[in-house]
Amino acid sequence: MSKSFAVLPCNGLDKGAGCISREIALHLIEKSDSEMICPVLYRVADARYTKIAQEKPLLVIDGCQTRCASKLASEKGLKVTAKLTVTEEAKNRGVDLGDSLRLGQNEVKLAEMVADELLLEKEPEKASESETASDSEIVYPETYDYEVYKKDKFIFRVPKEGFLFNENDSWAYISGNKARVGVTDYVQQSLSDIMFFTPPVVGSEVEQFGELGAIESGKAVFEVVSPVSGRITAVNEELSVAPELINQNPYEKGWIVEVELTDLESDKELLLEFEGYFKILKRKVDDFHV
């Protein structure tokens, strides 16, 4: 059976990319059982759409990085199953989007291609990925001992032992030649409700300070800046269904990836232990957190 979605396009009328989001949505409802959510009507009348969004996996289509559709989904507390940004899809396919608000040949073709790909997405591959995720032999502690810094109603935890941090608010927990990696409370508090996780590719190499996927809330997109260099051996599959685990505890169930380390000794030169990071965290919170 073919896939179907509850499709929420941004339908931005004053940007070409927004107009393409609508075109993609049209293709999807024509070619499958998908249903469309109108972002304009949704603002004033939610009952009907909220039901659709609960019955089918929700696909959010943003035209550009202003992410209006994502923000709407976040406001409405919807669970996002898949998402895409038209400008990125265009970039990835080498399509140049013109300035016109009317769709030309390129735009129509792009919309069709994107829609077709969404409908035939390969499920089996995902299953094999999760196998690699579960075959890691290392047992990580269920919980850690935290030092806490409070500011107003916000609580920032930092684990006291066993973790290394970079100044970009990511951590690594090392065991043997492997590390589990995630973000700190500073990131999840700054983003507030995390609604989407874009995982990196398992098996790919990452450099220290390279990108390890991204997490996203109604407020912003945060690129995870890797504290270590190595090969990605697993991603936390649970985050794709429950990205809020990062809000609950980014050091425990909200971990992000596992990496096989290639140059830890050298990486360590640019990593901080608890004391160093805690100081930096306090300063950041005092300076920026409102």
Add this chain to the structure above:
Amino acid sequence: MSEETFMGVPRNTIDWSPIIDFNKCNYCMECVKFCPHQVFEVRENEDKKFIVKNPDNCVVFCRACGKTCGLDAITFPDKGATTKKIKETRKGMAGNE
């Protein structure tokens, strides 16, 4: 407010901040609005409507504003080279003590 050191190294010895390609930029100002670190400054009455005013305020290895740019007009220095340079500076500093 600005971070004066990164991993113990003086910030002003580290070359890390967004590089704007003003040929691609359409001045949507998403990047300027996004960054909380006063890296950019708006210049309403000039041709270039904003500039990278305080490069040393930029958080080393942050690339966040790059993500907000739909036109791909923002790039960053090479992170491998930057990492190497920071490590060298650290070694140099340790040697001087």
